[in-house]
Amino acid sequence: MANHLYTTEDLMSEIEQLRIAQPHLENLLKAFGPLLVEKNQWLSDTAVDPRALPIDPLRFAEGIPLNRQHQLFFADDPWGSAGWSAAKAISQGFPHLGQDMEVLLRRFTEGKYHCFSQLFVNNQEADGQLSEKAAHLAISPTSLHLFLRVLNRFMLSKKARDMQAELAAHPWKKGYCPVCGALPHLAILGDQGQRRLQCADCGHAWPFSRLTCPYCEHEDPQNTNIFFIDGQKEDSAFTCDKCRRYLLTANRSASLGNPHADLIAMSLLHFDVILQEKGYSPMAECEWNSFLQKDE
Ligand SMILES: [Zn+2]
Ligand SMILES: [Zn+2]
Known part of the structure; x- marks a missing residue:
């Protein structure tokens, strides 16, 4: 898609x-x-x-x-x-x-x-x-x-x-984009908990295993985490301790319409701030989340 x-x-x-x-x-x-x-x-x-x-x-x-x-x-x-x-x-x-x-x-x-x-x-x-x-x-x-x-x-x-x-006719098993090879800046969880990764550069979205790190393909529950902010159940970030990357993750059931992926990513900017303070890097840098790193 x-x-x-x-x-x-x-x-x-x-x-x-x-x-x-x-x-x-x-x-x-x-x-x-x-x-x-x-x-x-x-x-x-x-x-x-x-x-x-x-x-x-x-x-x-x-x-x-x-x-x-x-x-x-x-x-x-x-x-x-x-x-x-x-x-x-x-x-x-x-x-x-x-x-x-x-x-x-x-x-x-x-x-x-x-x-x-x-x-x-x-x-x-x-x-x-x-x-x-x-x-x-x-x-x-x-x-x-x-x-x-x-x-x-x-x-x-x-x-x-x-x-x-x-x-759509060809399965794709990687954490980077099948069109342009860029990494995702956002994951969206659907009604059945399936995870779709969203390409930061071309906007293509593709399904990807929920437990695997899209960046380093590490799949170990001990080193990957889901980071939540108190009081916000819909949104989270996937973090990987092996590559020290994070991926913003939004829970959006189909009934909520089809919000623009870049706007969802921007609405989660507070996760970028907290996770970069904890020493994680974004999986894909966009103009707005890489500003944070340059300010350091
Ligand atoms: Zn792409
Ligand atoms: Zn990783």
Whole structure:
């Protein structure tokens, strides 16, 4: 199951409800809310790619994710609209980067985005030449870095969405994502206690054994724990003492609707704070939970 799509109205009202229920998340939601809304809108507006990438069942069973079986990105993917939406969302959530995003918006409006799509299509590591590229565009390296991360997530989410049916037909036994190989930032427990891991980068979700650590595949009840906060039965965190990682875990029965996974993860930020103080690291770093580590 890939990202569930919402109407923009529903998603915005979900963000508003969370802001009211947990006022301490206000700044976080101001920064990242526009990214969730724009990505969801862009995905809804973007056609499903009929070009299915065939999954090699043997390599898949060995734990080789799709992005290591195939090239995922193509020059004719909708980079123009993705880049434009990504820059617009960043300018809304991070007003101090607004001028740099104006520069990028102009390039995407004028169709001059070949240099960006090429980075992804050729699988180049942009980081090495980031400052050079940023100087060439006359924007800051921070702006360019954030923009490329967001653009990558937009396109990966589309790939996960487009491959949904194909992926459902092949079992996957690993703790990292079958589409993009990233680690989960959240687990959701269903009605029968089954655990689904949620990819931090492409939004794909897949079932995974409840007792095994997705990070190090350690399966020993003596070294893994479920951490609760008093008075909150629905939410917890899985911790592993072998790799010292944790995974936010939400108990969401189907009857509660289909809340956005990133919003659930943000609503559990207090677990990130407590567990990082105890010396655990998040299984997947997102922009908001890695801020905590940098502050130390
Ligand atoms: Zn993924
Ligand atoms: Zn572990």
